Amino acid sequence: MSLVSEGTDLSQPLDLAQPSLAGVEDYVALLKPRVMSLVVFTALVGLLVAPGHIHPVIGFAALLCIAIGAGASGALNMWYDADIDAVMTRTARRPIPAGRVQPGEALAFGVMLAGFSVAVFGLLVNWAAAALLAFTIFFYVFVYTMWLKRSTPQNIVIGGAAGAFPPMIGWAAVTGDITLAPVLMFLIIFFWTPPHFWALSLLRADDYARAGIPMLPVVAGPDETRKQILIYSLVLAPVGLSPTLFGFAGLTYGAFALVCGAAMVALAWRVYRERTGPAAATAAKRLFAFSLLYVFVLFAALLADNLLTRLGLAL
Amino acid sequence: MSNDDGIVLTEEQKRRRRARSIAIALSLGVLVLLFYAVTLVKGPAVLVRPL
Numbered sequence A: 001m002s003l004v005s006e007g008t009d010l011s012q013p014l015d016l017a018q019p020s021l022a023g024v025e026d027y028v029a030l031l032k033p034r035v036m037s038l039v040v041f042t043a044l045v046g047l048l049v050a051p052g053h054i055h056p057v058i059g060f061a062a063l064l065c066i067a068i069g070a071g072a073s074g075a076l077n078m079w080y081d082a083d084i085d086a087v088m089t090r091t092a093r094r095p096i097p098a099g100r101v102q103p104g105e106a107l108a109f110g111v112m113l114a115g116f117s118v119a120v121f122g123l124l125v126n127w128a129a130a131a132l133l134a135f136t137i138f139f140y141v142f143v144y145t146m147w148l149k150r151s152t153p154q155n156i157v158i159g160g161a162a163g164a165f166p167p168m169i170g171w172a173a174v175t176g177d178i179t180l181a182p183v184l185m186f187l188i189i190f191f192w193t194p195p196h197f198w199a200l201s202l203l204r205a206d207d208y209a210r211a212g213i214p215m216l217p218v219v220a221g222p223d224e225t226r227k228q229i230l231i232y233s234l235v236l237a238p239v240g241l242s243p244t245l246f247g248f249a250g251l252t253y254g255a256f257a258l259v260c261g262a263a264m265v266a267l268a269w270r271v272y273r274e275r276t277g278p279a280a281a282t283a284a285k286r287l288f289a290f291s292l293l294y295v296f297v298l299f300a301a302l303l304a305d306n307l308l309t310r311l312g313l314a315l
Numbered sequence B: 001m002s003n004d005d006g007i008v009l010t011e012e013q014k015r016r017r018r019a020r021s022i023a024i025a026l027s028l029g030v031l032v033l034l035f036y037a038v039t040l041v042k043g044p045a046v047l048v049r050p051l
Helices: A024-030 A033-049 A056-080 A082-087 A103-124 A127-148 A155-164 A166-175 A180-203 A205-211 A222-245 A251-273 A277-310 B011-047
Strands: none
Touching: A024 A056, A024 A103, A024 B011, A033 A056, A033 A155, A033 A166, A033 A180, A033 A277, A056 A082, A056 A103, A056 A127, A056 A166, A056 B011, A082 A205, A103 A127, A103 B011, A127 A155, A127 A166, A155 A166, A155 A180, A166 A180, A180 A205, A180 A222, A180 A251, A180 A277, A222 A251, A222 A277, A251 A277
8 A cells, every 4th residue: 555646646856846826725625525514413413412411612622623533534535536536527626636735735734634633632522532533534544545445346335434433423522432322323324325425426437437446336337336225225214213213312303214214215216217318317316415415314303302302302 | 037036926826825824823723712711611620631
């Protein structure tokens, strides 16, 4: 495994004398703010539904560290993937392939933020949660980005664990340990990731093929991908209900999970059935869009249900 | 431009460098406030860091 991005041309002398053209917005883009919003939201829910009390200032510090840790992962991902980002339409305008940020700048930015977020998290909150954050960054950068992404069509299945850790980290920030409830939240995001990303990859298969990334539609074909999307959606629906089934959440959450799970399966079924033409693309787009809503609705419902329980109003 | 001139920044480069400097200053300011607030919240317990 090389520590140098595969896209970096070492035959060319580094132009260290060239002043940086990076703007603040380029450094913000390196943090992948849209991904960060999901991370922060799920971590917030994990933090708020955990038993026990955390002072709002400490809770804010925890969320800030999780957000910065997620941003560091994004920056290191963009540093390593600059070569493939340059050939994909969706990512060609990112700061490194566009030439606004030098790879070394992104690497230094990511390493600094990663170390900083973990250290501050440990010092201000607790070291168990900080260790989980460190492992999440390690998993996303080394296991997913450097290893799995370019080597197996199961890349986003296993790599999806990195995106599933934040509610667990939020929980650990309050309690200092992990129980079944945060594991269930982890599993919801873990099983949600494949149908979410494969719906997108069905639409971007040409892009991934050009970049040489072995996404499932490129390696196994769109039909196999559609089958896998349906299978994972069928697993996701009961997993989404599991907090209620295990008594961690009430019927309010259960109702949302049931409806959203059914909608997810219905949309996955549509993707499975519609295999050609504009109807196939529309089905994949709808599933992708709904999957984003799914995870936000489920975690918002989990939070609302927990609040109702604390107020004695739970169903 | 002779070698003695060193690196001469364009106006755009100067503008972006200034924006980066302001962003770093703001980030450090937020960090100072955060550490101050946490110290107030934790009191003497700020030195207690259970593993």
